[in-house]
Amino acid sequence: MENAVDYLVGHPVLFVIAVIIAIMILFSFLRRVMRLFLVIASVLVLYAAYLHLTGGSTHEAFQHIGVWFKNTFHVVITVFGHLFDFLKSPKK
Numbered sequence: 001m002e003n004a005v006d007y008l009v010g011h012p013v014l015f016v017i018a019v020i021i022a023i024m025i026l027f028s029f030l031r032r033v034m035r036l037f038l039v040i041a042s043v044l045v046l047y048a049a050y051l052h053l054t055g056g057s058t059h060e061a062f063q064h065i066g067v068w069f070k071n072t073f074h075v076v077i078t079v080f081g082h083l084f085d086f087l088k089s090p091k092k
Contacts, residue, residue: 044062044065047061
């Protein structure tokens, strides 16, 4: 890995090309994530409309969904925290 970084730093043209490609990949990923969030938001709106039409408790259902998202987010953050700690640990 260090050899690849040294090679790219030693060749500025290739470094700029690598940075441009990385930015394009990042924006592509972010665009897909935004589409996913829009689909999730649309599904939640349709679920709220369904609950309203059938007489269900919208407030209670969305409290349960909120708790589930909070717990899931906490688990994901914890996993990424452990992963970053593992990657930062010095090689022995």
